[in-house]
Amino acid sequence: MVDLKGQYHKIKPEIDNAIQRIIDATSFVKGPEVKDFEKELALYLGVRHVIACANGTDALQVALMALDLKPGDEVITPDFTFIATVEVIALLGLKPVIVDVNPGDYTIDMEALKKAISPRTRAVIPVHLFGQCSNMEEIMALARENHLHVIEDNAQAIGSDYRFSDGAVKKAGTMGDIGCTSFFPSKNLGCFGDGGALFTDNDVLADKLSTIINHGMKVRYYHDMIGVNSRLDTLQAAILRVKLNHLDDYIKARQKAAVFYDNAFTGLNELIIPARNPFSTHVFHQYTIRLRSLSRDNLREYLDSKGIPAMIYYPVPLHRQKAFQYLGLQNKDFPVTEDLCRTVLSLPMHTELEDEQLEYIISQVKSFINTH
Numbered sequence: 001m002v003d004l005k006g007q008y009h010k011i012k013p014e015i016d017n018a019i020q021r022i023i024d025a026t027s028f029v030k031g032p033e034v035k036d037f038e039k040e041l042a043l044y045l046g047v048r049h050v051i052a053c054a055n056g057t058d059a060l061q062v063a064l065m066a067l068d069l070k071p072g073d074e075v076i077t078p079d080f081t082f083i084a085t086v087e088v089i090a091l092l093g094l095k096p097v098i099v100d101v102n103p104g105d106y107t108i109d110m111e112a113l114k115k116a117i118s119p120r121t122r123a124v125i126p127v128h129l130f131g132q133c134s135n136m137e138e139i140m141a142l143a144r145e146n147h148l149h150v151i152e153d154n155a156q157a158i159g160s161d162y163r164f165s166d167g168a169v170k171k172a173g174t175m176g177d178i179g180c181t182s183f184f185p186s187k188n189l190g191c192f193g194d195g196g197a198l199f200t201d202n203d204v205l206a207d208k209l210s211t212i213i214n215h216g217m218k219v220r221y222y223h224d225m226i227g228v229n230s231r232l233d234t235l236q237a238a239i240l241r242v243k244l245n246h247l248d249d250y251i252k253a254r255q256k257a258a259v260f261y262d263n264a265f266t267g268l269n270e271l272i273i274p275a276r277n278p279f280s281t282h283v284f285h286q287y288t289i290r291l292r293s294l295s296r297d298n299l300r301e302y303l304d305s306k307g308i309p310a311m312i313y314y315p316v317p318l319h320r321q322k323a324f325q326y327l328g329l330q331n332k333d334f335p336v337t338e339d340l341c342r343t344v345l346s347l348p349m350h351t352e353l354e355d356e357q358l359e360y361i362i363s364q365v366k367s368f369i370n371t372h
């Protein structure tokens with residue numbers, strides 16, 4: 001699914017130098033390179049503040065903590081996402097309100113979102129799933145109208161560009177009040193362990209976020225608010241500074257592989273290839289196809305027998321997870337997510353895919369379709 005070793009070998013001297021520099025300086029926690037990385041990422045994204053933290057899940061939790069929500073306040077999130085998005089809502093004593101997604105780009109369904117807004121709704125967390133932005137123009141308009149905070153879950157779409165109807169272009173994660181991302185090794189900008197970050201243009205929020213991740217403390221041993229310990233290791237920051245320089249090339253490599261798949265699969269009736277929405281570039285964290293009538297599980301087994309990994313993101317909708325049974329949600333209210341969880345399959349997608357590898361994967365997918 002990913003080739004982290006191949007990617008490392010291409011930039012080994014740069015990475016090894018960065019790691020050795022930190023070891024020589026022994027500034028493992030809160031070293032100066034964390035601030036350097038934050039500044040460089042802010043410049044890349046075109047956002048005023050980047051605050052690094054320990055992982056993407058913490059970023060989401062800290063973002064919610066900064067909004068002064070009260071127990072029972074409602075936060076809306078899509079049904080088709082990784083568990084972290086909804087977990088943090090519940091963890092803070094807030095009420096997750098789960099809504100269905102679009103069948104095309106798999107991001108939050110605007111009609112379902114509108115219907116879910118109640119007098120207790122305080123925030124919405126759109127997820128830019130698989131590398132493509134949610135409909136941020138409509139989400140931001142709806143949020144302004146209803147006085148909602150917007151936290152973008154940008155763990156999968158770093159570097160993606162969103163185009164507003166007036167022609168303005170903004171990077172994924174910089175349009176809402178707060179953007180959150182993850183530097184988990186397999187993400188589009190991955191470090192060598194866990195890492196995450198928050199983005200915001202709001203100076204007051206930025207100050208609060210950086211205080212919360214540091215035990216609620218600005219002056220050492222004086223704690224202004226209840227916080228957490230969530231830091232990005234200096235080693236990870238140094239590695240990320242190197243990889244950030246390559247991010248645009250990594251995105252191009254993913255997009256090239258996606259076009260290769262698209263061209264090969266166009267015209268195959270059995271497959272639904274990833275839809276491109278008109279307002280966002282796609283950075284292909286995943287290349288996720290759907291099968292119309294054949295069994296997705298059988299295709300996965302077949303590919304596995306040919307030495308090709310394929311993954312199911314995600315097999316179970318949030319509303320059907322055991323942990324969220326207490327919400328008492330009904331399958332019939334989430335027809336699209338139900339269908340996606342039955343039919344999606346993600347093919348190998350990374351920065352090191354060679355044409356021969358792609359051709360082999362494609363030929364095996366086609367051979368499965370032709371023989372079943």
Ligand SMILES: *Cc1c(COP(=O)(O)O)cnc(C)c1O
Nearest residue numbers: 055056057082084085155182184
């Ligand atoms: C990976 C991911 C997260 C969580 O990031 P971690 O760094 O693993 O905590 C949150 N949301 C989405 C959509 C993700 O893909």
